[in-house]
Amino acid sequence: MRSMILDQFAMDTVEMRRAYCDALIEAARENPRVVAIDCDVSYSMGTGPFYEAYPGRGINCGIMEAHAIGLAAGLSATGMVPFVHTFGTFATRRAYDQLFLSCAYQDLNVKIIGGDAGVTAQANGGTHMPFEDMGILRNIPGFTIIEPCDTVMYRTAVKYMARTYGNFYMRSSRRKTVRIYRDDAEFTIGKANLLREGEDVALLACGIMVYQALLAAEELEKRGISAAVADVHTIKPLDREAVCALAEKCGAVVACENHSMINGLGSAVAEVLAGEIPVPLEQVGVNDRFGEVGTQDYLMAKFALTAQDIVSKAIKCIGRKKR
Amino acid sequence: MNEREKRFLMAAAEIRKLTIQAMAAAGYGHIGGCMSVCDLLAVLYEEILNVDPRDPHKRDRDYVVMSKGHCGPALYAALAYRGYFDRELLLTLNANGTSLPSHCDRLKTPGIDFSTGSLGQGVSLGIGAALGNRMQGLDSYTYIITGDGELQEGQVWEGVQFMAHHGVANAVLIVDNNGRQLDGYTAEICRQYDLAAKFAAFGLTVFRADGHKPMDIYRALTAAKRCRKPSAVILDTEKGRGCCFAEIPGFNHYMVITPAMAQEAIREIDRRLERALCGA
Numbered sequence: 001m002r003s004m005i006l007d008q009f010a011m012d013t014v015e016m017r018r019a020y021c022d023a024l025i026e027a028a029r030e031n032p033r034v035v036a037i038d039c040d041v042s043y044s045m046g047t048g049p050f051y052e053a054y055p056g057r058g059i060n061c062g063i064m065e066a067h068a069i070g071l072a073a074g075l076s077a078t079g080m081v082p083f084v085h086t087f088g089t090f091a092t093r094r095a096y097d098q099l100f101l102s103c104a105y106q107d108l109n110v111k112i113i114g115g116d117a118g119v120t121a122q123a124n125g126g127t128h129m130p131f132e133d134m135g136i137l138r139n140i141p142g143f144t145i146i147e148p149c150d151t152v153m154y155r156t157a158v159k160y161m162a163r164t165y166g167n168f169y170m171r172s173s174r175r176k177t178v179r180i181y182r183d184d185a186e187f188t189i190g191k192a193n194l195l196r197e198g199e200d201v202a203l204l205a206c207g208i209m210v211y212q213a214l215l216a217a218e219e220l221e222k223r224g225i226s227a228a229v230a231d232v233h234t235i236k237p238l239d240r241e242a243v244c245a246l247a248e249k250c251g252a253v254v255a256c257e258n259h260s261m262i263n264g265l266g267s268a269v270a271e272v273l274a275g276e277i278p279v280p281l282e283q284v285g286v287n288d289r290f291g292e293v294g295t296q297d298y299l300m301a302k303f304a305l306t307a308q309d310i311v312s313k314a315i316k317c318i319g320r321k322k323r
Numbered sequence: 324m325n326e327r328e329k330r331f332l333m334a335a336a337e338i339r340k341l342t343i344q345a346m347a348a349a350g351y352g353h354i355g356g357c358m359s360v361c362d363l364l365a366v367l368y369e370e371i372l373n374v375d376p377r378d379p380h381k382r383d384r385d386y387v388v389m390s391k392g393h394c395g396p397a398l399y400a401a402l403a404y405r406g407y408f409d410r411e412l413l414l415t416l417n418a419n420g421t422s423l424p425s426h427c428d429r430l431k432t433p434g435i436d437f438s439t440g441s442l443g444q445g446v447s448l449g450i451g452a453a454l455g456n457r458m459q460g461l462d463s464y465t466y467i468i469t470g471d472g473e474l475q476e477g478q479v480w481e482g483v484q485f486m487a488h489h490g491v492a493n494a495v496l497i498v499d500n501n502g503r504q505l506d507g508y509t510a511e512i513c514r515q516y517d518l519a520a521k522f523a524a525f526g527l528t529v530f531r532a533d534g535h536k537p538m539d540i541y542r543a544l545t546a547a548k549r550c551r552k553p554s555a556v557i558l559d560t561e562k563g564r565g566c567c568f569a570e571i572p573g574f575n576h577y578m579v580i581t582p583a584m585a586q587e588a589i590r591e592i593d594r595r596l597e598r599a600l601c602g603a
Contacts (some may be wrong), residue, residue, distance in 0.1 A: 035458070056458075059489070067447045067481035074451020077386075077429075077437065080458065097441050098478075102448055106429050106438035 004185040005195050009211060012151055012179040016172050017046030019151035020113065023158035024083055025053045033079055034162055037061060039068050039086040045115050045174065047085055069095040069110065073102035076109035081162055087121070088114030088130035088171045096136055103167045104140045111161045112169045117147060117207055118258035119299035120173035121291065129291025130171070134235055135263030137169050145236040146170040146189065147257075149210035152181040153233060160189050171207070178211040180231070190234045192242040198228030201314045202246035205256035206232050206265050208296075209284070209305065213256050216310035227314060238268045240276070247277040252317040254282045256310055261285035280320035282313040327370070329600060331537030334404060335365035336596040339565045340589050341400035345413040345423070347585035352416070353425070355562040355575040356470060357397035359501040359534065362565075363558060364401040366540045367466060376406040379433045383461045386436045386452045390445025391470040391499065392426040399423050399432065407434040443476030445469065446496065450486050453494035464548060465494045472504025475513050480525065486553045487526025495547045496527070496555040499534065501562040505576045522555040534558030535565075567591045 028034040028050070036050045036058040051058040061068040065086060072082035084091065091114040092099065103110045114133055121129040137143050144166060148154040154172060161168045180195075187193065195210070196217050205213035210231045217227040228246055232239065247253050253273065255266035266283035273281055286303045300306050338361045346352030368374075372385045389398045396416055403410045415421040422431045426440030436452065439445045449467035456463040469479065486494060500518065502509055509515060519529045528550050532543035540558060547554040562576075563569030566588045569578060 033459075059454075061481075061485055062488075064478075064481035064485065066443075066478045067450075067485055070444050070447025070478065070482070071451040071454070071485065074437070074448040074453075075455040075458075077448070077452050078455030078459065078461075080455045098444060098447070101438065101441045102444050 004182060004193060005180050006182055009178050009180060009214070012176050014151050015046065015174065015176050016151060016154055017115070017174040019154045020158060021046050021049050023155040024050055027158055027162035028054050028057060031081060031162060034081045034083065035059065035075065037068050037072050037082050037084040039063060039065050039084070039090065041086050041115070045085040045113070065090045065094040066098050069098035069112070070102040072110045073098070073106070073108045081109060081111070083111040083113060085113040085115065087116045087128055088133040089116075089128055092130065092133040092136050092169070099137065099143070100140050104142045107142065108167065109165050110167050114169060114171040115174045117171040117173055118286070119291065119296055119303065119305065120175065120208065120258070122296055122299065123293050125293035126291040131260040131286045131289070131291060133169070133171055134259055134265070138236055138263055138268065142167060143236065144168045144189065144234065146234050147207040148172055148233055149207055149231055150177055150180045152179070152183060152185055153187055156187045157189065157233070164189070173208060177208060180210055180214070187233065190237055190239060192239040193231040193233070194228065194242070195231055196227070196229040198226040198250060200226045200250060201252040201254060201318050202228045202230065202250040203254050203256060203310060203314065204230050204232045204243065204246070204265065204269055206235060207258050209256040209258055212305065212307045213310055215307035216314065219307060219311050220314055225314065225318065232265060235265050235268055238272060240272050243269055243272050244276050247273055247279045251321050252280050252314070254284060254310060254313045254317055256284040258305060259285055261287055280317045282317040284310050284313050324600070327541070328538050330369055331362070331365050331541065332596060332599055334369040335362045335537060335565075336592050337404050338364055338397065338400045339592050341403055341410060341413055342397045343566055343580070343585050343588050345396050345400060345416040346580045347582050348414040349417040351577065351579050352396055353393040353576060354566055354569045354578045354580065355503065356391055356394045356499065356501065358563050358566045358569055359560040360394055360397050360468060360499045362535050362537050363468065363497065363499065363540055364397055366537050366544065368401045368405045370541065371544055373463070374405070374434070376434065379407060383463050385463055386449065386465040388437050388439065388445040388449035388452070388465065388467045389427050390439050390449070390467055391442065391473050392439030392445070395423070395425060395427040398427065398435070402432070402434040442470070442473040443478035446479050446482035450482050450491050450494050453491050454489065457491070457493055463493060466497060467494060468497045468499060470504070471498055471500045471502065471515060471518070472509050474498065474515060474518070483522065483525045483527060491553050492551050494553065495544065498555065498557045499560055500557050501560040503562040503576070518557055526553065528552040528554040529557065530554060531557045531559070534560035565592060
């Protein structure tokens with residue numbers, strides 16, 4: 001099997017937001033009903049080129065997230081395919097009831113892009129740093145929740161969302177991230193990607209934590225521990241089959257996310273393990289705290305989201321296996 | 324009285340009676356707000372709307388959003404009156420497993436364009452539908468029905484500002500201005516001040532009518548369509564109007580309704596209709 005990931009990882013030359021906008025323009029070329037909706041952060045989200053490419057198909061609502069989500073739902077009822085972008089905080093917290101009733105409850109077709117996932121909000125600080133966005137959306141039946149780790153996956157996910165009926169929430173960094181995948185990597189939304197085989201512990205990660213998990217696996221290997229790494233880019237619906245297979249094989253699982261430990265990837269994994277294969281689980285994530293300003297490196301250290309934190313949790317988790 | 328007015332009056336009486344029968348079958352219901360929109364629904368479904376009960380999803384249809392979602396039962400009565408489904412179905416209102424829940428559900432009921440119930444959201448949904456139809460070159464209008472209490476929701480004003488700025492002229496925002504909300508009189512709970520001036524200041528063209536005079540409603544809606552500008556129609560109404568036991572100054576948002584109460588109310592509707600038609 002040819003690996004879907006690169007031999008060496010390096011910072012991408014393309015920003016996530018640029019990849020997003022390119023993908024959206026491509027989707028709009030394929031489907032004339034694709035429209036872009038902004039809430040006065042078009043500049044930050046990098047959607048400007050869409051407005052130039054498709055005048056009349058970009059709608060900037062101004063600062064009204066509740067209306068923007070409802071508007072998108074209404075548009076979708078007539079067959080349009082709206083993509084709404086704003087920061088993850090405002091896309092979810094600010095418009096929760098609209099996501100629930102205007103979108104999901106009536107089975108409409110809205111694509112929400114939440115920028116600045118977790119610590120990637122950096123200097124915008126705690127008010128703009130969503131550690132809870134996936135958590136509040138996981139409670140709504142029917143929402144698909146995705147967190148891509150790099151530009152390759154981002155592009156694929158946008159294409160998939162444009163072609164697939166239903167409500168989606170995708171969170172990510174807006175900026176450059178470490179490139180993980182080869183250009184021709186193929187993904188299936190809802191299916192985790194096994195990036196590295198291993199036998200002692202399974203590291204399940206999403207978003208920026210995928211790279212940290214890969215670094216942690218290398219470090220663990222130096223210590224004689226074989227760690228599997230999976231990119232669980234779709235948090236809901238979770239790939240139960242992959243989670244169970246890895247839990248069974250490794251007997252220990254560490255869930256890694258740039259999000260609160262409450263009701264994110266780790267919780268979703270815990271729910272599956274508790275019911276299917278109750279092996280030890282450790283969580284790397286934000287421990288019920290608010291965000292704050294700082295560089296990404298500083299915040300990752302502060303909230304214990306580094307490869308080293310994953311290594312520690314992995315060792316602890318392996319120690320909890322039944323003898 | 325011309326034929327059109329007669330048709331409106333008869334339709335309104337029928338919609339009121341069907342609503343009351345449905346609520347009596349359930350044993351209770353949001354009678355106050357349902358009664359205040361019956362004349363509007365009569366005008367819409369009798370004449371204004373481009374809809375086809377045999378093809379509820381007709382592509383170029385007009386959309387109706389009952390943003391005050393608890394008034395679903397009046398809309399169900401109008402849909403049954405128009406032939407979307409059998410009138411017998413109305414008697415299943417709120418029954419276990421029914422397709423007619425207390426608040427509108429587009430996935431359950433033929434002819435319901437949007438699910439509503441959390442107030443204010445129907446405004447954005449309706450504006451979105453109007454914009455989507457416009458972007459696709461369809462000659463379709465969207466009628467958004469809100470309550471005056473509902474206008475306390477901030478989302479309404481986000482929507483109104485958007486509607487004006489983006490020139491969404493194929494949407495008409497209709498206010499059932501019955502002056503009351505669940506807990507009492509709107510003026511006492513949180514006063515709306517000059518509603519028409521507020522809409523105008525937000526950039527809408529405003530029309531006003533007596534919401535219990537079908538010809539007035541008809542003229543206002545027709546004018547709103549013809550003006551080709553984003554518009555609001557304020558209908559001055561009375562909560563509970565037309566259902567004798569609900570025409571009270573006290574709490575009538577939601578009432579227990581016995582078969583005897585329903586019978587008496589229906590007889591009174593017939594008497595009033597006869598008087599109105601004879602007086603012509």
